[in-house]
Each structure stands twice: as C-alpha cells, then as structure tokens.
Amino acid sequence: MPENVLRELRGLIRSHTNRHIDEWKAAGKPVVGFFCQYIPPELVLAAGALPLRLRGAGSEDSSTGDAYMSSHVCTYVRHVMSLVLEDEYRFLDGFIGSNTCDHVRRTYDLFQKKTTVPFQWFVSVPRTARKSLFSYYYNELQKLKVALEDHFQLEISPDRLREAIARMRNVRDRLRRIDALRLPDRPKLNGTEAAVVHLAAHALPPEIFVDLADRLLESLEAREPLEIPRARLMLIGAELDEPDFVAAIESQGARVVADNLCFGSRSVLPAIVEDGDNLLKTLAETYFFRLSCARMIGNFPDRWEELKRAAHHARADGVVFQRLLFCDPWGADLHNLQLRNRKENAFPVLALSREYGVVPTGQVKTRVQAFVEKIEITRAKGAAGVSP
Amino acid sequence: MNSNAFANIPEWKEVFDTLPTIRKFFAGDPHMLGLNSLLENLSIYFDRFMDHVERRDPFVWYNLGFSSELVYAMGDACPLPVELLGAVHSLVGNHRMSLDFIDTAQASGVPADCCSADKLAAGAMHKGVYPAPALAVGVNTPCDAQVMNAQILAELSGAPFFSIDVPYHDDEEAIDHVAAQLKELVEFMEEVLGRSMDLDRLREVCEHSNRMTETLWEWLDWRKLVPLTQSSKVVALTLVLQILFTGTAEGVEIAQSLLREARERSERNERFFEERVRAVWYQDAVWTDMQIYDWFERELGLTVPVDVFGYYAQEGLIDTRNETTMFKGLANKLVRCQPMSRQFRGNIDMYIRDFMNMMEGWNADCCIFAGHVTCKHAWGGIGLFKEALRKADIPLLIFEFDMFDPRTTPWEDIYFHVERFVEEIVAPRKSRGM
Ligand code: SF4
Ligand code: SF4
Numbered sequence: 001m002p003e004n005v006l007r008e009l010r011g012l013i014r015s016h017t018n019r020h021i022d023e024w025k026a027a028g029k030p031v032v033g034f035f036c037q038y039i040p041p042e043l044v045l046a047a048g049a050l051p052l053r054l055r056g057a058g059s060e061d062s063s064t065g066d067a068y069m070s071s072h073v074c075t076y077v078r079h080v081m082s083l084v085l086e087d088e089y090r091f092l093d094g095f096i097g098s099n100t101c102d103h104v105r106r107t108y109d110l111f112q113k114k115t116t117v118p119f120q121w122f123v124s125v126p127r128t129a130r131k132s133l134f135s136y137y138y139n140e141l142q143k144l145k146v147a148l149e150d151h152f153q154l155e156i157s158p159d160r161l162r163e164a165i166a167r168m169r170n171v172r173d174r175l176r177r178i179d180a181l182r183l184p185d186r187p188k189l190n191g192t193e194a195a196v197v198h199l200a201a202h203a204l205p206p207e208i209f210v211d212l213a214d215r216l217l218e219s220l221e222a223r224e225p226l227e228i229p230r231a232r233l234m235l236i237g238a239e240l241d242e243p244d245f246v247a248a249i250e251s252q253g254a255r256v257v258a259d260n261l262c263f264g265s266r267s268v269l270p271a272i273v274e275d276g277d278n279l280l281k282t283l284a285e286t287y288f289f290r291l292s293c294a295r296m297i298g299n300f301p302d303r304w305e306e307l308k309r310a311a312h313h314a315r316a317d318g319v320v321f322q323r324l325l326f327c328d329p330w331g332a333d334l335h336n337l338q339l340r341n342r343k344e345n346a347f348p349v350l351a352l353s354r355e356y357g358v359v360p361t362g363q364v365k366t367r368v369q370a371f372v373e374k375i376e377i378t379r380a381k382g383a384a385g386v387s388p
Numbered sequence: 389m390n391s392n393a394f395a396n397i398p399e400w401k402e403v404f405d406t407l408p409t410i411r412k413f414f415a416g417d418p419h420m421l422g423l424n425s426l427l428e429n430l431s432i433y434f435d436r437f438m439d440h441v442e443r444r445d446p447f448v449w450y451n452l453g454f455s456s457e458l459v460y461a462m463g464d465a466c467p468l469p470v471e472l473l474g475a476v477h478s479l480v481g482n483h484r485m486s487l488d489f490i491d492t493a494q495a496s497g498v499p500a501d502c503c504s505a506d507k508l509a510a511g512a513m514h515k516g517v518y519p520a521p522a523l524a525v526g527v528n529t530p531c532d533a534q535v536m537n538a539q540i541l542a543e544l545s546g547a548p549f550f551s552i553d554v555p556y557h558d559d560e561e562a563i564d565h566v567a568a569q570l571k572e573l574v575e576f577m578e579e580v581l582g583r584s585m586d587l588d589r590l591r592e593v594c595e596h597s598n599r600m601t602e603t604l605w606e607w608l609d610w611r612k613l614v615p616l617t618q619s620s621k622v623v624a625l626t627l628v629l630q631i632l633f634t635g636t637a638e639g640v641e642i643a644q645s646l647l648r649e650a651r652e653r654s655e656r657n658e659r660f661f662e663e664r665v666r667a668v669w670y671q672d673a674v675w676t677d678m679q680i681y682d683w684f685e686r687e688l689g690l691t692v693p694v695d696v697f698g699y700y701a702q703e704g705l706i707d708t709r710n711e712t713t714m715f716k717g718l719a720n721k722l723v724r725c726q727p728m729s730r731q732f733r734g735n736i737d738m739y740i741r742d743f744m745n746m747m748e749g750w751n752a753d754c755c756i757f758a759g760h761v762t763c764k765h766a767w768g769g770i771g772l773f774k775e776a777l778r779k780a781d782i783p784l785l786i787f788e789f790d791m792f793d794p795r796t797t798p799w800e801d802i803y804f805h806v807e808r809f810v811e812e813i814v815a816p817r818k819s820r821g822m
Contacts, residue, residue: 067771068770068771068772069767069768069769069770069771070759070767070768070770070771072759072761072762072763072764072767072768073764073767073768074764077768099555099556101532101535101764102531102532102764102765102768103532103764103768105556105765105768106736106765106768106769108735109735109736109737109769109772110771110772112735113736113772122556122557122735124555124556124557124562126553126555127528127535127551127553128528128551128553130551132568132569132572133553133565133569136553136555136561136565139561294539295535297526297528297535297538297539297542297551297553298526298538298539298542298549298551300539300542300543323499325499325501326501326762326764328502328503328532328533328535328536328764329532329535329536329539331498331499331501331502331536332535332536332537332539332540333539334497334499335496335497335498335499335510335539335540335543336539336540336543337497338496338497339496339497339543339544340543351497353499
C-alpha cells in the first residue's frame with residue numbers, strides 16, 4: 001500500500017531530524033548541514049558524512065532566531081536558526097555556509113559565533129553562471145574538498161567521489177520516476193505526496209531513501225489513478241519544505257503536477273557522468289551551469305524559457321509562484337516573470353506570499369479557489385469558441 | 389528623443405526647475421562649500437546628461453553597487469545609475485515623484501518587502517524616464533537588493549547586459565576574480581560600443597579617483613576633531629560622489645570643497661551648533677529629509693561626524709602603472725574600500741570592526757542604527773551587532789524606517805526616537821563621565 005510508505009516518509013520529515021539520522025550518528029558517522037543547492041551533497045558524502053539540507057520543520061516559533069536576525073529576515077531561515085540556536089541541531093558535525101542570499105549568508109556568522117559545530121566552512125558561489133566565473137566556483141569547491149579532507153582525516157579519492165556521485169544519482173533517478181508519475185491526466189500520486197517524497201530525499205541517507213522510494217514506486221503500480229483535477233498547476237519559487245502548503249492548494253480541486261522548487265524538482269539535476277578524469281570538475285560544472293536559481297544574475301531569460309517548456313510538458317493550466325516574504329532573489333524573479341507573462345500571455349499566474357511554519361489560512365485557499373475558477377472559466381469559454 | 393523633449397518629461401522638468409532654486413538657497417551660505425560644490429556639479433552632470441541625449445551618445449545603465457570609473461574611461465559614454473532620478477527627487481526634487489516611482493514598481497510586481505532603492509530604480513525604468521541604454525551593467529554588491537536590482541535592470545533595459553560578481557571573501561583571489569571581470573567588462577563595452585578604451589584615459593580616470601579618495605581621507609581626519617564644525621549631513625551625501633562622480637575632475641572638486649570647508653571651519657573654530665553628543669550613524673541615511681540632521685544639531689546638540697557612506701577605508705590607491713595594475717586597483721577598491729560594498733557584502737566581522745573604528749577614530753559617544761526596514765543583511769546581523777556593542781559598553785539606538793519612503797516612519801517619529809535616546813541615555817551618561 002503506497003499509503004503505508006507515504007505515512008512513513010511523512011513521519012520522517014515531520015521534524016528537522018529523524019531516526020535514520022540518529023542511526024547514522026550512532027554508527028559513528030558525521031552529519032554536515034548546509035542551506036544551498038550549490039553545495040554538492042556528493043562532496044560531503046564522499047567525505048563520509050551525511051549531507052543534510054537544513055530545515056525548520058518542528059520549530060514552533062522563531063523567537064530565538066528573531067532575537068538575532070530580527071523579523072525582517074525570511075522566516076525559513078529564522079526558523080532554522082531558532083532550532084540551531086536552541087541546540088536542536090547539536091548532532092551536526094559540520095556546517096557549510098554560502099552566499100546564497102543575504103539571509104543564508106548571515107547564518108554563517110551565527111554558526112561561527114554561537115555554535116560549537118566543529119567543522120565550519122564558507123563557499124562563495126558567484127552570482128552569475130558565466131563561463132569565465134566557473135573557475136572561481138570550482139576553486140571554492142576544491143578548497144572545500146581539502147578542508148573536508150583535513151577535518152575528517154581522509155582522502156576524497158576519485159573512487160570515493162565516483163561512489164558518492166552514483167549514490168546521489170540513485171536518489172535522483174527515483175525522484176525523476178516519481179515526477180513522471182505526476183504527469184498523466186490521472187496520475188498515480190498527487191503534488192502533496194510528491195513533495196513529501198522530495199523532502200525525504202533531502203532528509204535521509206541515500207540508501208534509506210532509495211529503499212523507501214523503491215517500495216513506494218512498486219506499491220504505486222497497483223494504485224488506482226487519481227481523479228482528473230479541476231486544474232493542473234505547476235508550483236514554483238524558492239524554499240518550500242511544507243507539504244501542508246501544497247495540500248492547501250490541492251484542497252481546492254487543483255493538482256500540482258510539476259514544480260520548480262528548491263526542495264523539489266529543481267534539485268533533480270541531470271545525471272552526472274562519473275567516468276571523466278576530473279570528477280570534481282564535472283560535478284562543479286553540473287551544479288554551476290545546470291542549476292537555475294533566482295540568485296544567479298542575468299539568467300532569468302533562460303529560466304523563463306525553461307519554465308514555459310516545463311509547464312507545457314506538464315500540460316499545466318496555470319503556474320503558482322510562492323515566495324517567502326522578504327526574499328529578494330525570488331522577488332526579482334516574480335517581477336520579471338509577471339512582466340514577461342504580460343507580454344507573452346504564456347499561462348495564468350497566481351503569486352502567493354507566505355511565511356514559513358504558518359498553516360495555510362483560508363486566504364490562500366480562497367485565492368487558489370478563485371484561480372482555479374478563472375482557469376475553468378477560460379477553459380469553458382475556449383471550448384465554446386468564445387475568445388477568453 | 390532630443391534633449392528638449394527629454395527635459396519636458398515631468399520627472400526631469402521638476403529637477404531642472406528645482407535644482408537652481410536649491411542651489412540659490414544654499415549659495416547664500418558661503419560656508420557650505422561642500423554642499424554647494426555637490427549641487428553645482430550635479431547641475432553640471434545634468435547639463436552634460438542632456439548634451440549626451442542631444443548627441444545620441446551611448447548611455448550605460450548600472451545599479452548602485454558599481455562605480456563609474458570604467459564608464460568614464462570609455463570616452464563619451466554617459467554613466468547612469470538607475471536609482472538616480474528617484475534619489476535626486478528624494479534629496480532635492482519632488483518627494484511625490486520618488487513615491488510615484490516606488491508605487492509604480494510595486495504595481496509592476498516588485499514585492500513591497502523589497503528595498504525602496506530598488507523600487508526607485510524599477511519605477512523609473514518602468515516609467516521610461518531614462519534614455520535607452522547602449523548596455524547595462526549589474527553588480528551583486530552590496531546586498532541582495534542589488535542582486536534584485538541587477539535582475540530587473542537586465543530585464544527592463546532591453547540592452548546587452550554584463551554582470552559583475554564581487555565574492556564574499558576579500559582575499560587576493562577575490563581581487564583577482566573581480567579584476568578579471570572588470571577587464572572582461574571593458575572588452576564587452578568595447579564590442580558593444582564599437583570603440584576601444586584609451587589606456588591614457590583610464591589612467592586619467594584612475595588618477596582622479598585616487599585624488600578624490602586621498603582628499604576624502606584627509607577630509608575625514610578633520611571630522612575627527614571635537615567639536616565637529618561641519619554639518620553632519622554632508623557625510624552621507626558622499627554616496628552621490630562615489631556613485632556618480634568617481635573618476636572625474638568634478639569628483640575631486642567636490643571632495644576638495646568638503647575638505648576646505650571642514651579645514652577652514654575648524655581653523656576658525658566656527659560652529660553653528662553646540663555639540664553635546666557625537667554619534668556614528670550606522671546603516672542608512674534619512675534621504676527623504678536630510679534637514680533632520682540640522683535639526684538634531686540645533687535642538688539636541690547631536691552630530692554625526694562619520695557614517696558608513698562617508699567612511700573611506702584606507703586600503704590603498706589604484707596603482708596606475710599599467711592596465712593590469714589599474715584593473716587590480718579598481719577591483720581592490722570595489723572589494724575592500726568602497727563604502728557599503730566593503731562592510732555589507734561579507735561576514736559580520738568587517739561590519740562590526742569598521743563600526744568600532746569609526747566609534748574610536750571619530751570620538752563618538754554612541755551608535756544610531758537607522759534600520760532601513762528592507763535591508764536584510766543588516767537586520768540579519770543585528771543580534772551580533774547588538775552583542776558587540778553591549779560588550780564594548782556603547783549606547784545603541786535602533787529604529788525602523790524606510791530610507792526613501794517616509795510613509796513607513798514619519799520624520800516626527802524618527803526625531804522622537806533620537807531625541808529620547810540623546811536626552812535620556814547618552815547625554816546623562818556623558819555628563820556622568822562615562
Ligand atoms: S527563500 Fe529567499 S530569502 Fe529565504 S533562504 Fe531562500 S533565497 Fe534566501
Ligand atoms: S539599503 Fe540595504 S538593502 Fe538597500 S541597497 Fe542599501 S545595503 Fe542594500
């Protein structure tokens with residue numbers, strides 16, 4: 001029964017940690033936390049550590065984070081930092097900071113000054129994915145590699161890296177298959193369930209995730225396809241590690257059939273070829289050039305084309321852009337997207353601002369409902385030959 | 389569009405109508421040399437701006453983290469920071485026009501919780517008040533707001549776009565990384581503008597830039613004297629210098645006027661207020677009402693000898709020996725010297741260390757953290773900043789406002805916060821000899 005596996009996965013992502021992380025630690029193996037997708041988990045894995053993208057799940061209020069970061073910083077970061085400052089992430093053996101955005105950048109200051117996490121490192125990721133800037137990123141990853149080797153007293157040999165790449169590829173293979181099951185008219189799983197699976201991939205040791213994902217994929221084969229939704233939606237934006245938000249959207253008869261989210265499909269990078277002679281470089285190239293994030297200046301036109309392609313592929317009736325309040329990088333994308341869309345009229349867009357850790361209110365549901373109705377009316381007019 | 393048509397765009401007309409009046413008003417005070425020079429050169433900039441429009445010279449749009457040297461080095465190209473018109477209206481023009489830019493930006497999809505500097509820029513671009521650019525440059529410093537600004541600039545300019553990444557670190561590798569990009573930018577400009585950069589022209593620009601920097605260093609030294617004899621507000625206005633005039637003879641002239649004014653007033657021990665308390669104003673200036681600083685001086689005896697915009701770190705000048713040293717020098721400036729880029733971009737240590745330097749070097753009694761509501765890097769570090777000041781036993785006032793939008797916190801409220809802080813905390817403490 002897929003429900004059983006999904007229940008298990010849901011339980012594992014309910015909090016910022018889970019029993020598999022405990023077991024990993026109990027086996028004497030380290031855990032290294034980080035925020036940003038530009039920190040390749042393969043490199044951490046190759047250092048014998050569990051790469052863990054930090055989440056604020058389980059944080060009931062952000063007051064400890066607020067005390068250091070004020071209330072003008074994105075709530076995702078404030079909730080994570082509340083957990084960190086309350087020592088709820090005490091199991092971390094390392095933290096890799098980055099200049100993803102100003103909010104994440106400042107967390108490194110707090111890690112440095114307020115925690116005793118033994119390994120701490122900062123990776124400065126260029127803000128543009130231009131060829132000439134690649135060497136700076138690559139160099140930063142080389143330095144990270146050496147720092148990990150020094151700290152964990154091992155050599156990240158080509159074999160270790162190759163193995164880590166293969167392990168992460170297994171994870172992404174499963175996610176790709178899960179995503180494919182979302183696409184049919186009557187899919188095998190909904191967007192909320194897919195979000196749970198994606199999140200679990202960030203919260204579990206790769207093999208544990210692969211095992212659970214395989215069980216899920218197998219059990220889904222026997223599942224009755226879901227009903228045709230009132231509207232097929234694509235969900236995009238930055239951090240979203242709260243399946244309840246997706247559930248609120250889907251509660252209005254819509255279905256999230258595809259996404260481009262930080263904890264979602266955006267992290268499902270193309271397979272990394274692991275037989276080159278410089279694996280770290282190949283890895284770095286994939287992350288630098290294939291990941292398209294709003295923090296990267298100047299690549300919005302590519303992101304826009306990619307979004308149109310993905311929305312078309314998913315046969316999405318509309319796009320929901322969710323953005324955490326105070327987020328500048330995605331604020332710029334929201335502006336640019338609305339601008340392009342006004343010119344090209346590519347799809348209906350619904351922009352939703354949200355705060356982390358807040359159960360979606362009636363307002364979100366009402367707005368989604370209105371959006372779905374608008375899509376239905378347009379569709380009905382189209383069917384009746386009336387220009388929408 | 390020719391310059392006449394341009395000058396009749398309401399947002400420009402207002403500037404051309406207002407600036408002479410403001411100049412006349414301040415010209416009445418022969419001691420305000422710095423401010424008068426800034427206003428005069430601003431007028432010259434706008435006159436030249438119109439000449440460029442008339443001659444159809446290429447315009448180069450950029451966001452506020454970039455400085456103008458390389459554009460000036462391209463001969464007749466005209467630098468245009470996209471926040472310009474909104475900021476000018478906020479300072480000397482018509483406030484309502486700045487607010488109109490802000491509202492236009494929000495109506496076009498810029499979220500309300502983003503920096504109003506971005507909104508001034510986006511609003512102006514949406515309204516089409518700038519001459520079309522030949523190319524645009526975006527830089528990620530000093531903050532996310534500038535990343536946002538660069539993204540919107542890239543989208544709205546419709547012109548070939550080049551971005552510069554200033555990394556988190558400030559080591560030699562970071563300088564080389566930026567220097568290589570500046571070189572790349574010149575190649576890009578050469579290709580788009582169809583002309584080569586003249587090395588002698590670049591050298592001249594760098595020399596101007598150096599002279600301006602040296603002059604500002606000397607000027608800042610005069611502002612260390614107690615009591616302060618020069619107006620508080622001019623320190624923040626040096627931001628206009630760095631964004632618009634770096635690398636020009638006008639920039640040198642403004643800096644020299646500031647220096648002369650500070651020196652002469654100090655030598656004459658001239659005062660127009662009784663100094664009781666000196667503050668380092670950290671973070672943003674009240675751009676919507678610079679007269680508030682005069683009011684602080686007269687009513688509270690509060691002076692601001694230095695702030696983050698006026699603080700030019702002594703991290704070396706541009707070595708003008710050859711092309712390589714010049715690019716490296718310009719990169720060094722962007723990474724280690726340029727106000728904001730130096731303090732806001734990296735770790736919190738530099739931010740706190742520079743504050744402590746200002747506190748000590750300029751004999752301040754307290755800190756006023758003017759918290760622009762949407763300045764996330766600053767708020768993100770506020771807890772550590774507070775702790776550092778508590779440890780050093782420095783009185784600290786924190787208040788929230790929007791540097792370009794008085795609708796967030798009216799000036800009466802700002803004045804009220806500052807007044808209470810000065811009267812109830814800093815002045816009594818000082819009189820107790822603490
Ligand atoms: S949601 Fe935006 S502000 Fe928050 S961590 Fe992500 S990029 Fe930064
Ligand atoms: S005020 Fe803050 S957020 Fe705005 S441009 Fe300046 S540093 Fe950036």
